[in-house]
Amino acid sequence: DTAVSQTPKYLVTQMGNDKSIKCEQNLGHDTMYWYKQDSKKFLKIMFSYNNKELIINETVPNRFSPKSPDKAHLNLHINSLELGDSAVYFCASSQDWVNTGELFFGEGSRLTVL
Amino acid sequence: AQSVSQHNHHVILSEAASLELGCNYSYGGTVNLFWYVQYPGQHLQLLLKYFSGDPLVKGIKGFEAEFIKSKFSFNLRKPSVQWSDTAEYFCAVNYKAAGNKLTFGGGTRVLVKP
Numbered sequence: 001d002t003a004v005s006q007t008p009k010y011l012v013t014q015m016g017n018d019k020s021i022k023c024e025q026n027l028g029h030d031t032m033y034w035y036k037q038d039s040k041k042f043l044k045i046m047f048s049y050n051n052k053e054l055i056i057n058e059t060v061p062n063r064f065s066p067k068s069p070d071k072a073h074l075n076l077h078i079n080s081l082e083l084g085d086s087a088v089y090f091c092a093s094s095q096d097w098v099n100t101g102e103l104f105f106g107e108g109s110r111l112t113v114l
Numbered sequence: 115a116q117s118v119s120q121h122n123h124h125v126i127l128s129e130a131a132s133l134e135l136g137c138n139y140s141y142g143g144t145v146n147l148f149w150y151v152q153y154p155g156q157h158l159q160l161l162l163k164y165f166s167g168d169p170l171v172k173g174i175k176g177f178e179a180e181f182i183k184s185k186f187s188f189n190l191r192k193p194s195v196q197w198s199d200t201a202e203y204f205c206a207v208n209y210k211a212a213g214n215k216l217t218f219g220g221g222t223r224v225l226v227k228p
């Protein structure tokens with residue numbers, strides 16, 4: 001039973017399209033994250049939600065909009081996709097915002113923009 | 115700005131060799147320290163973590179890491195690697211003043227030749 005699951009795993013699309021990636025965690029955690037891993041494997045945080053409230057919003061274009069309908073879900077919607085958006089997007093969760101810092105990651109969603 | 119550096123981008127070694135991966139972080143007050151591993155095609159998994167106490171921490175699969183506060187370092191070691199240790203290894207730091215936000219190093223790709 002996967003703890004943090006993301007869909008889709010692979011996404012190939014044209015520039016200018018809009019796409020969404022969904023994430024669900026069944027760990028009962030309060031906090032969820034989106035990280036972007038670029039072609040050089042460098043991981044950078046994009047967003048974090050704690051109990052459905054946005055708490056981290058790094059320097060990310062407005063075309064990226066996270067949505068958390070409940071604390072078990074954090075979706076990522078991307079408008080007007082650009083070539084530079086090609087990356088692997090990882091969802092993660094942690095027990096809460098304050099404490100351990102230990103994150104549990106999903107398997108990643110590889111986005112390719114043509 | 116908070117940053118994490120991993121000195122080696124690629125490491126190639128033979129089975130039974132010893133492994134040491136360097137990780138240094140910039141000063142930012144109290145930190146929690148982590149090493150994550152990403153096996154080919156899989157999600158990131160926690161190898162070990164340091165919060166406080168004994169600076170030598172042991173993780174899964176025979177890995178250990180040593181926190182040296184004066185050097186702002188958290189190097190990962192394994193005395194004898196196996197082919198199955200082929201993976202990407204990421205050092206990560208949680209600067210507690212910044213909340214539960216992990217800052218990752220750029221990763222070290224380790225290839226163990228059988």
